[in-house]
Amino acid sequence: MSELVKEATDMNLNDLVMEHEALVIDCWAPWCAPCRMIAPAVENLAGKYRGRIAFAKLNTDRNPLTPREYGIMGIPTLLIFKNGELVHRIVGALPENILENEILKALDMG
Numbered sequence: 001m002s003e004l005v006k007e008a009t010d011m012n013l014n015d016l017v018m019e020h021e022a023l024v025i026d027c028w029a030p031w032c033a034p035c036r037m038i039a040p041a042v043e044n045l046a047g048k049y050r051g052r053i054a055f056a057k058l059n060t061d062r063n064p065l066t067p068r069e070y071g072i073m074g075i076p077t078l079l080i081f082k083n084g085e086l087v088h089r090i091v092g093a094l095p096e097n098i099l100e101n102e103i104l105k106a107l108d109m110g
Contacts, residue, residue, distance in 0.1 A: 005057055006055070007058075008058040008063070009063050017084055020081070022109070023054045024078055024080050025056050025058050026042045026076060027067060028075055030061070032075050037093045038096075041095075041096035042078075042099075044096060052109070053103070060072065070089075077090070078103070087106050088102065
């Protein structure tokens with residue numbers, strides 16, 4: 001993790017969701033090549049939208065409850081929350097510009 005991207009866990013996820021008006025959770029695993037492919041995009045977007053959109057990463061291998069709770073069947077999956085509610089999810093490794101557009105649209109910012 002970096003200073004821009006927080007670590008989400010099964011234990012702190014609800015706190016993160018309630019703490020941030022706009023939050024993107026990157027659900028990933030170390031063995032997942034597509035997850036590693038989008039990691040730089042998530043980092044870039046976290047820097048670009050610092051102070052407006054919070055970003056966090058959740059390791060699905062270490063945190064099995066969250067994927068079960070949100071019905072995550074494949075990774076990478078980005079869960080997008082607005083005002084404490086899940087408003088959108090993005091599944092798969094997509095180019096940064098498409099991820100950005102989807103996130104902004106889901107948060108009514110684009």
